[in-house]
Amino acid sequence: MNGSDVLADAGRRLGAAEPRQALPDDLRLVPPALAAWAAAALALGAPGRWVVAGSVLCACTGLGLLAVSGVLARHAPRGRAGPAVPPGAEAASPVGDDPVGADSESSPVPAPASPGDRARRAGPAVPPAGPPRPAGSHRRRGPRLTAAAAALLCAAAGATVAGLHGADTRRGPVPGLAESYERVEAEVTVTSDARQTRPRVRGDHSTPVSLLLDAEVDQLTGPDGTVTRLRTPVLVMVAPGAAAARWQQLLPSTGLRISGRLTPPRHEAERVAAVLGTDADEPPRVIREPSLLQRVAGRLRSGLREATDGLDTDERALLPGLVVGDTSRVPPDLHDAFKATDLTHLLAVSGANLSILLFLLIGPPGTALRSERRGLAPRLGISLRMTALTGGAVALAFVIVCRPEPSVLRAAACGLITLLAIGTGRRRSLIPALAAAVLLLVLYDPWLARSYGFLLSVLATGALLTLAPRWSDALQRHGVPARLAEVLAAAGAAQAVCAPVVVVLASRVSLVAIPCNLLAEFAVAPATVLGFAALAVAPVSLPVAEVLAHVAGLPVGWIASVARTGAALPGAELDWPGG
Structure with missing residues (x-):
């Protein structure tokens, strides 16, 4: 393709039959x-x-x-850069000596001037005052x-x-009390769902499973009875006990009164100032109910869990995790299988979840401005402007249901990049949007700068925007069908850029990651759409939600089978030296 073709494609309207951004x-x-x-x-x-x-x-x-x-x-010089003309010299006309706009009737066909005439009229050459400056250097x-x-x-x-x-984070009495391992009484606000620790050692010597909750200390009563008002992030660790189920049901924004011992965090420069350890022998002492939004989100999440109660073990565990990131039911052996096949990104809330919903609403990128628009929006008679507003509302609801945590905000930002692509059909606008999202998220929550999950998400998104289209074109030139080439290129590009980070994080290399991701990719979209449908219908009609969950169990079961089969293959992963 030559330069004129590139400019022609770039200037073509997006409503054309085959718009391209070259x-x-x-x-x-x-x-x-x-x-x-x-x-x-x-x-x-x-x-x-x-x-x-x-x-x-x-x-x-x-x-x-x-x-x-x-x-x-x-x-900087104004106008177009060109050769300098000495003072008093006149630029020669390209045809003859007639100036522009001169009367051409007296000389219909002017005779071209000879080189000698042009030299005499231009006058003596004026030598340059210094070395010539490259044209446009200021620009x-x-x-x-x-x-x-x-x-x-x-x-x-x-x-x-x-x-x-x-x-x-380091301000206030909490870090000092944690260094002394003091017992305190604190009023805290829960900022995350409860999650279970996963012991690294199995068998008789395994450590008991504890519950972890992120929280902010609002009021602290020290060992000497001093009461301090503050806002310091801590990690609440709940030891196993009889009331563990009550602790697992706590919603973010719930206020608690906790008695326990403060200990320093495991690593420096962490998001939390201390670890507040308590036990689950007694139920949590709630002093403030969660907010309305969190109660609505909690009701939707619990409705999805109820709708999946009749499924098999793997499907019951995976469907809430695939839809809203709820991994409370995932057994350790299934989690290990997902790690061995590099499918753990399916258990975390990612931009792919929101992208699938937006794709269903608006259609493929590049068709939003065409007369033959695709997706549900044109079939429902929704205008383009209302479609964009509806997509924004879907993104907001996604953040509320999946909790406004850093990982969810990162997923929403990546999903909104896809919304921009679907709305404009311009691939060139995606990389600036990704860079802007990274910049805003880092300034909003600088702890993301040290998050492996944030790094993997940005790398995977960047690979899909830069490497995947080029690899897909190369595969198609070698005779691979277009759809298969896109899937192969997406899986290969994401794995290629994320593999070095996974090696550092997990000290291993998965040899079955690409084929397992390819086999699981075809089931992700139907499972996600059906899972979100069950999530939305459950508060209104639980039987209908159960039917949708059973249908979604088929692709979810396929994903679980791919993970377990891939992890059981000989040499599925290789250990890598740590450190």
């Missing part, structure tokens, strides 16, 4: 996003004075580069300086936000 990817927002990400990750574990010094240095340097860029822009240096300034300013912002969050 322009190169827009990567201008990528360096600022990466700079903020790296600065936040470094600042979370650095001393405060170094964070302040680094932030000030980056900000001052960035502002200086902006000033220089402004000076270059003011002194090239200005944007480069602006891009560098934007990256430095975003790095300063990321370091500043991370430093403030880290200082807020």
